Amino acid sequence: MDYGKERVVALVDMDCFYVQVEQRLNPSLKNTPCVVAQYKTWKGGGIIAVSYEARAHGVTRNMWADDAKKLCPDLQVARVRESHGKADLTHYREASVQVFEVMSRFAVLERASIDEAYMDLTAAVQQRLKSMTDQQVDPQLMKTSHVQGYPLSPLDQEGAAQDTTTDKEERRSRGLLQWLSSVSGGSGCAELQLALGAVIVEEMRAAVEQHTGYRCSAGISHNKVLAKLACGLNKPNRQTLLPLGSVPELFNSLPIGKIRNLGGKLGASITETLEVENMGELTRFSQAQLEQHFGDKTG
DNA sequence: CATTTACTGCTT
């Protein structure tokens, strides 16, 4: 029993990384709607990174800079360096190395891309468990952590009417406290291990910002797919714990294409073959059925 | 020309 809970895995993803690199290089870009674009001649260049201020205006990746300017007249455009007529990403690779150097102090990393890394925190969590006197985790050590599925919906609870005016930080904090108080004490408790993993990731992210100036988001769960999914739930500059108990409700309304590697043709073939839309509906099929259709790459 | 670039797994 408890299959799938034996590891603590995190995914750290830099927020609009190329934009942050350009903002550090040119501080006047900080806290502004801005993008990074490559090549200038065709429609102002193609956008490959977008600040969150610019996203609020509807600016997206893959947009031409000239088109983005129509949506956001104050948009500032940083240019990717060019060498030999080609886009040269050296600056971002060097920034990436700096980030990875800091994160490597905390755990062994698996580089997923120039701005993303997976890490297995199981051993580091076990270390902390040993050197822990009580079985409680201080919520003060989880100041940017969200727990997916918490606070529990009032409908599942008794009575109280939904409070639609609650502030985001208020909700985050309430959910965190509610979840922490529901985490039982045992040293084999998977939820306690996730909490300790989140504390480690809080420290890692703070160190990355202190030493490089770059901010990131993170997901903490029991495997890479769930960690990646969790990371995307609260961005930017936040981290999300995804306990296994919160997965069924999350999957109920989660399009299959939101899962890593199912965003393309494979996901579309699943939707078509099985006539399902959301991840939750996949539980209606046995692993043998899934393998028959899609090979042994289903877990 | 008008996404582009990078990475992974598989095949040749």
Added chain:
DNA sequence: AAGCAGTAA
């Protein structure tokens, strides 16, 4: 080693 399909940012 090199090319191709698939995937993602």
